[in-house]
Amino acid sequence: MDYGTATTKGEGYLSRMALNDNKAGMEGLDRAKINKIIMESSKGSKFYEYELKKEHQVNQRIEKMMSQKAHITEQQLKTAQAQVEMTASELEKSRDLSRIIVHVDMDAFYAAVEMRDCPDLKDKPMAVGSMSMLIREIFADYDPQFQPVSLDEAYLDFTEHLELRKSWPEASRTHRYSSWSTDIEQPEHQQESEAKGFSPVLFEDSPSSSQSLSNSQTADATGRTTEVFGTSVEEAVREMRFRIEQKTMLTASAGIAPNMMLAKVCSDKNKPNGQYRLASNREAVMDFIQNLPVRKVSGIGKVSEKMLNALDISSCAHLGQQMALLSLLFSETAWRHLMQVSLGLGSTYIVRNEERKSMSTERTFKELNRPDEQLSLCRELCEDLAQDLKKEDLKGKSVTLKLKNVNFEVKTRAVTLPCAIATADEIFALAKDLLKTEIENESPQPLRLRLMGVRMSAFVSPDDKKTLQKSIVGFLQSGKADVRGSTQEVRQQFEGDHLPSCSLSLTAQTCQTKEEVTWQIKKKGLLEDHPVDRPQLSFFQRARAKRLQLQVCSQERENEQSASVLTLRDEHAHKRAETPKKDTGPKCAASHLSETDALCPSEARPSTSSSALNCLTCPVCFSHVSTDNLNVFNSHIDQCLSKGEFHILNSNADVKDNYKEIEVPGTDAHEDQIKNNQQVEPNRLDQHHLTNDCVHTTTLINGDSGTVTSHRPRSDHDKGPVLICPVCHLTQDTNDLAIFNRHVDLCLNQEVLHEMGNSPSLEIAKSNVIDRSIPPPRQAGSGKSKRRDSPSYLPSKKARGQSPHNTIDKFFR
DNA sequence: ATACATACC
DNA sequence: TACTGGTATGTAT
Numbered sequence: 001m002d003y004g005t006a007t008t009k010g011e012g013y014l015s016r017m018a019l020n021d022n023k024a025g026m027e028g029l030d031r032a033k034i035n036k037i038i039m040e041s042s043k044g045s046k047f048y049e050y051e052l053k054k055e056h057q058v059n060q061r062i063e064k065m066m067s068q069k070a071h072i073t074e075q076q077l078k079t080a081q082a083q084v085e086m087t088a089s090e091l092e093k094s095r096d097l098s099r100i101i102v103h104v105d106m107d108a109f110y111a112a113v114e115m116r117d118c119p120d121l122k123d124k125p126m127a128v129g130s131m132s133m134l135i136r137e138i139f140a141d142y143d144p145q146f147q148p149v150s151l152d153e154a155y156l157d158f159t160e161h162l163e164l165r166k167s168w169p170e171a172s173r174t175h176r177y178s179s180w181s182t183d184i185e186q187p188e189h190q191q192e193s194e195a196k197g198f199s200p201v202l203f204e205d206s207p208s209s210s211q212s213l214s215n216s217q218t219a220d221a222t223g224r225t226t227e228v229f230g231t232s233v234e235e236a237v238r239e240m241r242f243r244i245e246q247k248t249m250l251t252a253s254a255g256i257a258p259n260m261m262l263a264k265v266c267s268d269k270n271k272p273n274g275q276y277r278l279a280s281n282r283e284a285v286m287d288f289i290q291n292l293p294v295r296k297v298s299g300i301g302k303v304s305e306k307m308l309n310a311l312d313i314s315s316c317a318h319l320g321q322q323m324a325l326l327s328l329l330f331s332e333t334a335w336r337h338l339m340q341v342s343l344g345l346g347s348t349y350i351v352r353n354e355e356r357k358s359m360s361t362e363r364t365f366k367e368l369n370r371p372d373e374q375l376s377l378c379r380e381l382c383e384d385l386a387q388d389l390k391k392e393d394l395k396g397k398s399v400t401l402k403l404k405n406v407n408f409e410v411k412t413r414a415v416t417l418p419c420a421i422a423t424a425d426e427i428f429a430l431a432k433d434l435l436k437t438e439i440e441n442e443s444p445q446p447l448r449l450r451l452m453g454v455r456m457s458a459f460v461s462p463d464d465k466k467t468l469q470k471s472i473v474g475f476l477q478s479g480k481a482d483v484r485g486s487t488q489e490v491r492q493q494f495e496g497d498h499l500p501s502c503s504l505s506l507t508a509q510t511c512q513t514k515e516e517v518t519w520q521i522k523k524k525g526l527l528e529d530h531p532v533d534r535p536q537l538s539f540f541q542r543a544r545a546k547r548l549q550l551q552v553c554s555q556e557r558e559n560e561q562s563a564s565v566l567t568l569r570d571e572h573a574h575k576r577a578e579t580p581k582k583d584t585g586p587k588c589a590a591s592h593l594s595e596t597d598a599l600c601p602s603e604a605r606p607s608t609s610s611s612a613l614n615c616l617t618c619p620v621c622f623s624h625v626s627t628d629n630l631n632v633f634n635s636h637i638d639q640c641l642s643k644g645e646f647h648i649l650n651s652n653a654d655v656k657d658n659y660k661e662i663e664v665p666g667t668d669a670h671e672d673q674i675k676n677n678q679q680v681e682p683n684r685l686d687q688h689h690l691t692n693d694c695v696h697t698t699t700l701i702n703g704d705s706g707t708v709t710s711h712r713p714r715s716d717h718d719k720g721p722v723l724i725c726p727v728c729h730l731t732q733d734t735n736d737l738a739i740f741n742r743h744v745d746l747c748l749n750q751e752v753l754h755e756m757g758n759s760p761s762l763e764i765a766k767s768n769v770i771d772r773s774i775p776p777p778r779q780a781g782s783g784k785s786k787r788r789d790s791p792s793y794l795p796s797k798k799a800r801g802q803s804p805h806n807t808i809d810k811f812f813r
Numbered sequence: 814a815t816a817c818a819t820a821c822c
Numbered sequence: 823t824a825c826t827g828g829t830a831t832g833t834a835t
Binding site for chain 1: 814817822
């Protein structure tokens with residue numbers, strides 16, 4: 001075997017390549033010359049170089065695996081063998097041969113795509129159709145639950161259909177040839193029909209769709225030939241293929257087997273325009289499997305095949321023989337899957353999995369290395385993606401930026417928000433930051449890109465998308481009742497969107513998860529009227545007090561808004577304290593709030609209603625501010641922030657210095673910024689700080705701590721402040737605000753835990769506690785750390801349902 | 814949650 | 823042959 005020969009980087013591959021070509025029969029050739037040609041052709045082909053690099057990586061994996069194998073003892077193997085046999089007999093017990101699964105695969109689908117795009121065919125009449133239509137119109141007759149796997153593939157469970165079919169009259173099994181194919185009865189009529197002016201179509205979006213097909217079929221007065229199909233599986237499948245062909249003018253192949261894995265292999269057996277049936281008995285299955293190359297199995301790709309080959313495994317029979325070894329070398333999921341394959345097992349029930357998990361758009365181009373161009377491309381992609389999202393009415397919480405450089409190296413960078421977003425501006429606000437970070441990381445060299453992509457994932461469920469009227473106050477009113485039940489109703493709808501640019505803000509009202517609710521509830525604590533008077537109250541008690549107060553005031557909405565404003569302000573103050581930045585001077589503190597607009601759907605933004613805002617309490621000085629004008633209130637907070645109690649935060653960072661004007665997406669300043677984005681300011685306080693806020697959940701303590709710690713006059717600053725936790729009232733032996741904040745967060749979370757008792761959101765609350773116990777992003781300025789450490793107690797992904805026919809991909813442990 | 818690799822069409 | 827664009831998922835961290 002040739003892997004492992006390449007240990008040095010540059011020459012390794014090349015010598016290996018040269019070696020590879022040095023096969024029997026080539027001995028007499030001028031080897032030096034050949035090597036030179038190989039070298040030359042590889043030169044300039046970044047793609048080829050990258051392929052070699054990947055190959056090398058795979059070879060190293062294999063090497064590692066082989067050395068692992070070399071260390072396996074007889075004893076280990078014996079134990080593994082016993083284990084594996086146990087598993088095998090368990091799996092054997094679960095074998096279900098009662099289902100009849102069919103895999104259909106359109107033969108020339110992609111050729112048809114080409115044809116559609118071929119200008120010569122553009123003007124020819126096109127029949128309507130699509131997989132979804134096939135779906136609807138043909139597949140559903142055989143299995144209403146059928147699963148479309150891709151544009152040209154589907155799984156169907158024929159079992160029920162076949163039962164019914166037994167008693168069907170012949171008429172129900174008789175199908176007509178379409179008018180365009182009446183001239184010939186052979187299946188090969190396709191070319192002929194094209195000659196008649198039709199081109200095969202499967203696409204709903206074809207420009208000249210709509211007329212022909214259904215018309216021609218129903219108006220098939222000529223009648224001509226019909227075909228009667230029998231009641232057996234083969235006949236039923238043949239009938240289905242016949243109907244597909246009549247409808248789409250494309251042939252399909254099919255596989256019939258007792259499970260999905262086998263059906264898929266079978267559909268490949270008689271590939272163009274054929275079908276293959278594997279009988280539903282164990283012997284037939286095992287026979288079929290024995291000589292089946294592992295590579296034929298869906299999910300075993302190039303890499304897996306190579307790794308298995310290195311272990312002298314090429315057929316499924318080999319798999320069965322080597323399971324003990326495989327169980328020692330591969331991950332649990334991987335070897336279990338392999339074992340299923342070796343036993344000819346696969347999924348026997350078909351799940352229609354209609355929700356997409358992500359949506360993305362990417363583009364390949366000639367080298368793009370100017371940051372301004374990269375950014376505007378990024379924007380374009382975001383716009384495209386937003387459009388696509390809109391078509392399916394999707395909103396997601398995670399945005400991933402994908403970059404491939406001219407050397408074909410791929411990078412993905414992602415952020416997740418607590419709330420779902422969908423517009424181009426919102427997506428761009430995040431993607432832009434991810435991109436900028438990468439540009440900065442590479443500087444002073446430019447990023448030399450050949451591909452860029454933007455993906456949206458973590459979609460909110462349709463239920464969650466509906467904005468509900470019930471407010472978080474309503475949630476609190478129901479006490480600690482079923483949080484799960486109320487979670488979805490926590491959002492508020494605000495009417496209007498005409499906000500003074502300075503005073504409004506994102507609220508977390510659009511957030512969807514329990515975690516976010518917890519987060520909000522905690523924020524809610526800041527609404528407390530007299531926290532200094534009643535500091536002994538728990539967070540929830542305070543929340544309840546607030547609720548009562550709110551009831552009295554019956555001004556829920558407006559208070560919600562002020563809550564949001566306060567909270568955000570706090571978050572930003574916190575951020576500033578944590579991440580000192582060089583920025584322009586203060587302008588309007590609330591403009592920080594505006595920046596977050598980009599990150600939440602506009603319809604969720606609170607409006608600055610003109611109704612009275614009594615009961616407003618400054619989160620910094622805790623004095624009451626009687627105003628119904630949020631601008632006034634914001635100014636008040638600005639003043640508080642820029643003096644007095646808040647100075648403690650300045651020990652970490654000069655708050656004032658960190659105020660700056662923010663370009664809000666959609667504003668001129670923002671647009672200009674994008675357009676002229678030549679230079680990137682590395683330490684800008686920008687949208688992604690909100691991102692960080694969101695990712696790290698709560699950051700609400702700062703305002704509090706400012707107050708709580710204001711026991712000492714400013715002159716004592718040098719000695720360090722005395723920090724007393726407002727929750728547990730214990731003096732904290734630290735000057736480090738970050739540590740102190742973490743402590744308070746923990747305390748608060750413990751409150752939440754207690755309060756929630758066994759409520760369903762416990763898990764979430766817990767995770768907050770744990771998250772908080774992790775040090776905050778190390779350095780300020782870099783602002784790079786968007787990583788969130790995941791709690792170790794979370795169930796592993798293995799717990800997720802995985803269907804056996806899924807891919808396994810990585811085999812190594 | 815994020816990054817990356819693998820897989821499939 | 824070179825190699826895209828889209829989605830999903832397994833593994834590692």
